[in-house]
Amino acid sequence: MSERILTELAESFGKLFMVGLKVSIPLTLAAFSTGLMIAFLVALVQITKIPVLKQLMRIYVWIIRGTPMIVQLFVVYFGLPNIGIRFSSFVSAWIVMSLSVGAYCSETVRAAIQSVPIGQLEACYCDGLSFWQAMIHVIVPQALRTAFPPLSNSIIGLVKDTSLAYNVALVEILATAQRIASRTYDYFWLYLEAGLIYLIFCSVLTVVQRKTEAWLERRR
Amino acid sequence: MYTLLNVNKKFGDNVVLKNVSLDVNQGDVVAILGPSGSGKTTLLRCAGYLTKADSGTLIMDDQQYDMKKISSRALRNYRRKVGFVFQTFNLYGNKTALGNVTLGLRVSQKMPKEQAEAIGKELLERVGLADRMDYYPSKLSGGQQQRVAIARALATNPEVVLFDEPTSALDPELTGEVLTVIKQLADEGRTMIVVTHEMEFARKVATRVVFMEDGEIVEENTAKEFFENPQKERTKEFIYKSTTWASVNQKDEEAAEALPQGE
C-alpha cells in the first residue's frame, strides 16, 4: 500500500464516516422507528383479530416478505413517478425500509405482547386504566424488553440494508466510496473502507445492545 | 349496600350462572364456597366487569350498573369503588411494589406523584411491606406479591373488595400471611367478597357464607349457622368432606394456625 493510498484513505475515512452519520444512521433510525410503529399496529390487529383488517395485514406481510427489498425500492423510486407519485431517494428508502421492518418485526412484537400475562391487562382494567393506557404503562414496556434482542438484531441488519438505497441514487456510504474511487481507481481500498465504516457502526450498536440488555435485566 | 341482581352467564351452551343474586351489607365479609366449576370465579369476574354477563344488574350507592353494557365513564366510576384481587396476583412486572400500588391513582385518577406515593406507602406499610416498596415483583415471594396486590386493590379506598381464591396459588407456608392481612381488613370493617377453599378462614373471618353449585346459590347463611347448622344435604356433605380433608391437609392446618395469631 503506497503512501498516496494511505493519505487518500485517511481523507476519505472522514467523508465516509460523516455520510454515515448524516445519511445512513438517520435513515436507519427513521425507518426503524416508523417500522416499529407499523409492526406494533400489525401485531395489535392480529391479537385483537379485527376481521377485514387482519386479512389485509396478512397480505401486506406476505408481499413484503416475499419480494426483494431492491425490487420494492425500484417500484417506489422509479415506478411510482409513472403514476404521478414522486419521492426523493431518501424518502423512498425510508418508506420501503419502514414497511420491511413493519412486516418482519410484527411477529416478534406480537409474540412479545402475548408473552405478558393477560392477567396484567385485567389488573390494569381493575385499576381504572383504558386499553391504551394499559398498553403504554404496563404491556408494551414489558413486551419491548422481551422483544429487545431480536429487535436490536433487526436494527443492525437495517444499517447494512441502507446500502441498498445506493441503487435509488441516495448518496450514502457506498455511493460516496464509489464516487471517490471512480476518480482514483482505488476500488479495492475504498470498498474495503466502506465495509469498515459499516463494521464500526454495527459494532457500536452491538455494544449498546449488550449494555441495554444488562440494564433492562437489572430492572425486573 | 352492594347488590348483584339476577346475573346470568353462558359460555356457549354451558350455563355457568343461573339468575344469581347476592346482597352484601356494609362491613360484611362474604365467603363464597363451592365445588370446582360451580361458577364462583365467573360470578366475581362478572362483578368486576372482566367477563361480560349475559344479563344482570349491580346496585351500589343507589346507582345501578347494567352488567352487560356499561359506558366507559360509568365503568371508571364503578371501578374506583371496587377493588379486585386475583388468584395469580397479576402484579405489573415492570413496576416496583410501590409502582404497582400507585399506577391506577397516577394514570386513571391523574393524582400527583407525591400524593399517590404517600397513599401507596401507607398501604404497603399496612400489609407489612414497608421494607419492600422498591422491589420488583420477581424479587418478592408469592405471599408478598399477593399482599402488594391487596394494597393495590385498596389504593382507591374501595367500598367493596373482591377476592378470587387469594391463597390458592401460594405455597402452604405462605397462605397465613395473606389471610392475616385479609382478616385485618375484616376487623377494620372493610366490605369484602372472598371466593375461597379455606374452610377455616371462612369459619373464622367471614360474617356470611354463600354456597354455590352448578351456577346457583344453594345455601346462604351467617358463617356460624352455615357451619354449625347447614340446611341442605349438599352443603352438609361439602362441609363434611372439606373439613375431613382439611384435617389431613397441612395447608389448611397452617392457615388455621396462622389466623388467630394475626397482628
Ligand SMILES: Nc1ncnc2c1ncn2[C@@H]1O[C@H](COP(=O)(O)OP(=O)(O)OP(=O)(O)O)[C@@H](O)[C@H]1O
Ligand atoms: N372463559 C371461559 N370460556 C368457557 N368456559 C368457561 C370460561 N371460564 C369458565 N368457564 C366454565 O364455566 C364454569 C365455571 O367456571 P368457574 O371458573 O367460574 O368455576 P369456579 O367455581 O371458579 O371453579 P374453581 O373452584 O375450580 O376455581 C366451568 O364449567 C368452566 O369450564
Ligand SMILES: [Mg+2]
Ligand atoms: Mg375459580
